[in-house]
Structures are given as C-alpha cells and as structure tokens.
Amino acid sequence: MAEAQREGLAFSRRLKKLRLKRGLNQAQLAARVGYSQGHISLLEDGKRVPNARTLSDFASFFEVSTDYLLGRSNLEKTQDEYTKMLMENRLNDLTSKVYFPQEARKRLWELPVEEQREILEFLDFFIDVKHKKFQERKKEEEAS
Numbered sequence: 720m721a722e723a724q725r726e727g728l729a730f731s732r733r734l735k736k737l738r739l740k741r742g743l744n745q746a747q748l749a750a751r752v753g754y755s756q757g758h759i760s761l762l763e764d765g766k767r768v769p770n771a772r773t774l775s776d777f778a779s780f781f782e783v784s785t786d787y788l789l790g791r792s793n794l795e796k797t798q799d800e801y802t803k804m805l806m807e808n809r810l811n812d813l814t815s816k817v818y819f820p821q822e823a824r825k826r827l828w829e830l831p832v833e834e835q836r837e838i839l840e841f842l843d844f845f846i847d848v849k850h851k852k853f854q855e856r857k858k859e860e861e862a863s
Contacts, residue, residue: 729790730774731765737781738763752780806832809839 738748749756761767778785786792810824827835
C-alpha cells in the first residue's frame, strides 16, 4: 500500500474516531468546521483525501497534530503541548514545596515554552539552594 493511501486511510479512521469522541454526528461536525456533511462522509469513508487546508482545519478543530491525523504519529497532542503538560507537572511538584500565586502561574503559561523551561529550572535550583541552607541550619541547631 502506498504511503498516500496509508495516510488517507489513517485520516479517515482518526477523523471518525475524533468526531465520535466529541459526541458529534457528521452534520454537527460539518457545521462547526464549515464543510458539508457529504464532504465529511467522503473523508470518513476514504473516498476523498484531504488537501492541506482541510487537514489543517481538522487538526485545529480537534486540537491534534496533522501528523496524528495522517497516522504519522500516535501522539494526539503536539510536542509543545506535551512539554507544557510535563512542565505543569513539574511546577506542581515545585509549588508543593513553596507558595506560588495563581496570577504568577497564569503569567508563566503565557510565555514561550523555552522561557517557561528556564524559569522552572531556576525555581528548582533556587528551592534546592534554600532547602540545603535550611537543612544545614537545622543540623547546626540540633548539634548545639
């Protein structure tokens, strides 16, 4: 089977899977993305291959990568989204040690991913330094 056929088949299956996951019928999906129900049906039946614009429209609507829709990746989310999820988990770990205001958290997520990573690394380092100093003071107090 040619790569284009494989991608078309993957697209058909994944489009239908995502539509059903959202609880939409073909008419509802068509209304939301601006295509006809007939067009959706042809795409899901594998009788029509999506062009770049159609592919992009569905990826945006379902918030998945185009590679996922085409079967090139099994990750529904983009790498940036996974990175953000990992960083959010790390931030939750860090903020369990210290108070981190909700407003500051909101501003952090508005920054580009690389800057978020730098800030989280700095916070982690800073917390470790403070924690080590605290442990040293505690040992000194216990020794005296």
